[in-house]
Amino acid sequence: xxxxxxxxxxxxxxxxxxxxxxxxxxxxxxxxxxxxxxxxxxxxxxxxxxxxxxxxxxxxxxxxxxxxxxxxxxxxxxxxxxxxxxxxxxxxxxxxxxxxxxxxxxxxxxxxxxxxxxxxxxxxxxx
Amino acid sequence: xxxxxxxxxxxxxxxxxxxxxxxxxxxxxxxxxxxxxxxxxxxxxxxxxxxxxxxxxxxxxxxxxxxxxxxxxxxxxxxxxxxxxxxxxxxxxxxxxxxxxxxxxxxxxxxxxxxxxxxxxxxxxxx
DNA sequence: CCCCACCATAATAATCATTACTATTTTAAT
DNA sequence: ATTAAAATAGTAATGATTATTATGGTGGGG
Numbered sequence: 001x002x003x004x005x006x007x008x009x010x011x012x013x014x015x016x017x018x019x020x021x022x023x024x025x026x027x028x029x030x031x032x033x034x035x036x037x038x039x040x041x042x043x044x045x046x047x048x049x050x051x052x053x054x055x056x057x058x059x060x061x062x063x064x065x066x067x068x069x070x071x072x073x074x075x076x077x078x079x080x081x082x083x084x085x086x087x088x089x090x091x092x093x094x095x096x097x098x099x100x101x102x103x104x105x106x107x108x109x110x111x112x113x114x115x116x117x118x119x120x121x122x123x124x125x126x127x
Numbered sequence: 128x129x130x131x132x133x134x135x136x137x138x139x140x141x142x143x144x145x146x147x148x149x150x151x152x153x154x155x156x157x158x159x160x161x162x163x164x165x166x167x168x169x170x171x172x173x174x175x176x177x178x179x180x181x182x183x184x185x186x187x188x189x190x191x192x193x194x195x196x197x198x199x200x201x202x203x204x205x206x207x208x209x210x211x212x213x214x215x216x217x218x219x220x221x222x223x224x225x226x227x228x229x230x231x232x233x234x235x236x237x238x239x240x241x242x243x244x245x246x247x248x249x250x251x252x253x254x
Numbered sequence: 255c256c257c258c259a260c261c262a263t264a265a266t267a268a269t270c271a272t273t274a275c276t277a278t279t280t281t282a283a284t
Numbered sequence: 285a286t287t288a289a290a291a292t293a294g295t296a297a298t299g300a301t302t303a304t305t306a307t308g309g310t311g312g313g314g
Contacts, residue, residue, distance in 0.1 A: 003261055003310050025300080039264040044301065046262095060189040062240075064272075064300070078232055089228050094221070101216050101243045105205055109245040113189075116228045118236040130281050130290050152271080166293045171272065173291095191271070191301075 008046045010034050015056060015070040021077065021086035023065040059113050061086060074111070080120035089116060135173045137161050142183060142197040148204070148213035150192040186240050188213060201238070207247035216243060 010031050015022070022030075028043045047068055050056045057069040061079040067086055076089040098109040137158050142149070149157075155170045174195055177183040184196040188206040194213055196204075203216040225236040 001261080001311085005262060005309085007263070023300090037264070039266095041265080041302080041304095042263060058189075060187045062185075062187040062193070066189070066300085076228070078228065078234075078236070081237075087232065090231055091224075091227050097218075097241075098243065100218050101203070101205065102245075104217055105214065105243075105248070107205075107245055107248045107251060109205070109243045110208075112241060112243045114224075114239060114241045116225065116232075116236045116239045118229075118234055121232070121234045124234060128282085128289075132280080132291060134292070150271085164293070166295095168273080168275095168294080169292060193271085 005046075007031075007035060007038055007042050008050070010038075011043060011046050012050060012055065012070070015068055018070070019088070021067045021069050023067055025065075027068070059115065061115060076114045076116065078116040078118065078120070080123055081117055082119050082123040085120060087120065132173075134158075134162060134165055134169050135177070137165075138170060138173050139177060139182065139197070142195055145197070146215070148194045148196055150194055152192075154195070186242065188242060203241045203243065205243040205245065205247070207250055208244055209246050209250040212247060214247065 051058045074093045078087045078089050102109045178185045201220045205214045229236045
């Protein structure tokens with residue numbers, strides 16, 4: 001049976017209260033403010049479990065880190081190739097895509113992941 | 128000035144002649160059949176350069192590896208969560224998405240990357 | 255309320271992909 | 285052929301993630 005843990009709760013809270021799509025390392029640094037001796041392995045394990053159970057989302061922008069998202073409503077992301085920040089893209093998701101792809105491939109699709117790449121406004125302006 | 132190298136040529140050839148969307152490690156193993164003492168660093172460096180120059184594409188399915196593609200025509204991918212293989216998805220790319228996202232975000236978008244997730248036909252049947 | 259089996263944790267070591275470094279070799283322009 | 289720039293092989297180092305293990309916390313049954 002799955003048991004309650006203060007650590008998992010704190011990680012989930014931290015992720016729900018930010019919109020910066022952090023990595024495991026960022027969450028580790030920030031949860032440590034509340035639980036100073038939390039272990040990095042604990043952060044990784046809980047993020048994997050929460051992701052597995054569907055309580056959070058995860059994706060890889062391609063900079064060598066996995067990013068997590070407390071917002072489980074399907075949506076797309078923008079990744080700034082300059083500052084490595086991730087921003088939500090508020091356009092409707094195309095649910096029909098999964099059906100089309102499944103038809104073409106002849107297999108079932110669980111979901112899709114869409115990331116836009118470019119330079120964010122901050123970075124563009126501060127050049 | 129950019130100089131010719133047998134190694135870069137072999138890497139590009141190898142990538143153009145497969146449809147398996149390999150990782151750097153796979154390319155290293157396979158190019159070694161032709162150039163046995165090629166260095167892994169050489170493979171990584173050339174893949175980065177070829178990707179930068181637009182001669183190849185790259186993406187990260189999220190299993191901790193970067194995958195490369197000799198087909199530079201924009202298209203989408205399917206990743207099998209069971210066998211970790213990548214398959215091209217032959218549906219038209221939605222170029223309009225970049226414009227829509229750019230409008231919403233107020234910044235320029237260079238491109239987008241779309242990956243479908245599920246279990247491929249082979250894996251489904253062999254269960 | 256206390257015991258116990260089980261789950262989760264902290265701390266650390268190990269792994270894996272990728273990148274950095276450096277001395278040597280290759281390329282191509284003169 | 286000479287030479288400077290570019291690329292390489294081999295190796296070390298990095299950084300993110302995963303595995304290990306002994307210890308501590310949780311919650312149900314007695």
